[in-house]
Amino acid sequence: MNAPQDLPDPSDRQALLAWLEANRAKAPGHAPVRSLSEFSAAQSRRMRNALVHGQQSDVDRERQGPPRRSLSLALDGPPVRDHRIEASVLGGWLTALQTAVTSVAHALDDQRPTHDSGPVPREIQRATKLFSSAVFPSSYGMVLEEAPPEAQQELPDVAAGESLLDRAMSTLLDLTDRAESGDAAEDAVLAAALPLGRRAAGHLAQLTGVVADADAGVRLTWQSPHAGLRSSSLSSSGAQRCRETLRIAEFAHRSDILTGTVVGGSKVRGTVEIEVPRRGVVTVRADREVTALLSAYANRTVLAEVMITTARSPLGREHHSYLLIDLDLAEG
Structure with a gap:
């Protein structure tokens, strides 16, 4: 506690404000705000x-x-x-x-x-x-x-x-x-x-x-x-x-059938990765019922019915998104 002689004259507003400013220190990490x-x-x-x-x-x-x-x-x-x-x-x-x-x-x-x-x-x-x-x-x-x-x-x-x-x-x-x-x-x-x-x-x-x-x-x-x-x-x-x-962005939709091999996927992200000839690996979004069975399709050839959404960015790059509609093992 401050000694009485340290206190400013209460009638001196400027001195009182200066004293308050100098003595309002807080615990570390809790410095007074100044802006x-x-x-x-x-x-x-x-x-x-x-x-x-x-x-x-x-x-x-x-x-x-x-x-x-x-x-x-x-x-x-x-x-x-x-x-x-x-x-x-x-x-x-x-x-x-x-x-x-x-x-x-x-x-x-x-x-x-x-x-x-x-x-x-x-x-x-x-x-x-x-x-x-x-x-x-x-x-x-x-x-x-x-x-x-x-x-x-x-x-x-x-x-x-x-x-x-x-x-x-x-x-x-x-x-x-x-x-x-x-x-x-x-x-x-x-x-x-x-x-x-x-x-x-x-x-x-x-x-x-x-x-x-x-x-x-x-x-x-x-x-x-x-x-x-x-x-x-x-x-x-x-x-x-x-x-x-x-x-x-202009969104366009079309359906397609992809024939390829299931090479990966993620139950957490809800995706299936299908390697398609001449297209490479295509990441397809799928519901949890499908991703829960990824092991049954792993490294096997499948027929995937997909909905493809396409849009072009302002920079001219075309983006594609694939949504799985149906998935079956390819015959033979």
Whole structure:
């Protein structure tokens, strides 16, 4: 404790402020913030710690049940001033985000080739619904949580391991990472979006368009019991690059029969690798029922009916995505 003679005259405002500045030292690693950027970083750390470690009583935890998946986001740039954001930008972003997440989840669900038309199934809408939670200062930030568990039980095993929402968020963060990957960003973005189909790509273009039009930036942090903690940032220029790439890409679909040898695959990634004469090794997306039986097809000649989606990047490179429709052993 400071001795009385060390205290400044309370009537001397400047001396009092100087004394407070000199004596507000904190424990190591907790230095006082001295700028808006340091304040933003400190608040983001506190929110991440709250998401990871929790700051609730045992009673609150028991009442709320197991931890929910959550997405913390922080918007910055011209639309954000003094931790306030234009309502039109925030509303547009949240609407586009929810639409894009649901659309991507639909595209990832069982990898069916009918995702570009018709309504999104209601159970997928419920399983990917996001709710606004605590709001915290960054530049402008908030937390979105997944729906309560009872709203997701229509999808099997949604609470065990990786959920459809986890996969959708992982795909979204893959896209934002690739949009900031440098000179080859356009091709990387298109390669990530191509397997999702035209509709999901259009919704992702709308989402990144909100950021680009507002000349803003956004930091996304996904927290999940399965996936842990993952963060990604998207700048205004990256958002513009992503939007234009997805806007001008023309998706074309055709079916084909591939005859070749199964040389590999991954149950985790949901892929089968088929070596086709004069084409080389083709990676085909397949549902888990097929990838679980990879050993039965290994090194054997197969007939694979596939749906091929093709799109051309702004740099002129043609990208192909293969989706397995049917797989049979070749006769003889």
